[in-house]
Amino acid sequence: xxxxxxxxxxxxxxxxxxxxxxxxxxxxxxxxxxxxxxxxxxxxxxxxxxxxxxxxxxxxxxxxxxxxxxxxxxxxxxxxxxxxxxxxxxxxxxxxxxxxxxxxxxxxxxxx
Amino acid sequence: xxxxxxxxxxxxxxxxxxxxxxxxxxxxxxxxxxxxxxxxxxxxxxxxxxxxxxxxxxxxxxxxxxxxxxxxxxxxxxxxxxxxxxxxxxxxxxxxxxxxxxxxxxxxxxx
Numbered sequence: 001x002x003x004x005x006x007x008x009x010x011x012x013x014x015x016x017x018x019x020x021x022x023x024x025x026x027x028x029x030x031x032x033x034x035x036x037x038x039x040x041x042x043x044x045x046x047x048x049x050x051x052x053x054x055x056x057x058x059x060x061x062x063x064x065x066x067x068x069x070x071x072x073x074x075x076x077x078x079x080x081x082x083x084x085x086x087x088x089x090x091x092x093x094x095x096x097x098x099x100x101x102x103x104x105x106x107x108x109x110x111x112x
Numbered sequence: 113x114x115x116x117x118x119x120x121x122x123x124x125x126x127x128x129x130x131x132x133x134x135x136x137x138x139x140x141x142x143x144x145x146x147x148x149x150x151x152x153x154x155x156x157x158x159x160x161x162x163x164x165x166x167x168x169x170x171x172x173x174x175x176x177x178x179x180x181x182x183x184x185x186x187x188x189x190x191x192x193x194x195x196x197x198x199x200x201x202x203x204x205x206x207x208x209x210x211x212x213x214x215x216x217x218x219x220x221x222x223x
Contacts, residue, residue, distance in 0.1 A: 031210045042116075042203050042214040043155065050210065088155065092210060098143055099168050100212060102155040 004103035021106040022073040023089030031092040032072040114138040116215035124221045133189045135204030145205040
């Protein structure tokens with residue numbers, strides 16, 4: 001089946017640092033969503049991307065839909081302790097499916 | 113802000129028993145989904161539902177699983193005869209179009 005590879009798998013950073021993570025695939029995707037998941041909770045939508053090349057921000061978060069439509073990245077600027085969690089990308093494959101394939105996740109830990 | 117809600121938050125059952133997981137999607141949404149997440153793993157698609165029928169399902173969604181929208185607000189996932197490997201978090205999601213919003217999940221533990 002289709003795979004979305006996320007990297008890094010985990011990262012430890014100091015509070016205030018910027019963070020970058022990405023998601024890659026061998027397949028083309030139609031839509032990319034980025035979610036954050038806290039332990040024992042459901043994924044919370046952070047950013048949605050609908051067009052190749054699109055760059056979208058949500059506060060300190062910025063995400064981009066890769067030009068090739070096979071990748072996406074998420075940046076977090078000036079990290080704070082509550083950024084701790086697992087970040088998942090999810091891709092909806094072209095054409096016309098409503099199924100999202102989730103990435104393997106990036107576990108972020110922020111040291112105060 | 114409207115949210116997807118799920119009940120119960122935690123369900124413990126014996127192997128072979130039937131369970132029904134319940135979801136109330138966001139009220140004006142048209143598409144409904146179930147996903148599952150085995151502990152420590154990624155979220156996996158189970159099924160999508162639109163216009164009162166299954167529109168897509170994964171290979172995980174075998175004959176033991178069924179979904180129903182019994183009224184205008186609830187969306188349920190039934191597992192007929194649970195197996196140990198069904199233990200996971202089950203997430204309901206809903207969407208108006210492409211952007212899916214997830215509920216908090218039901219943790220299913222099969223003993």
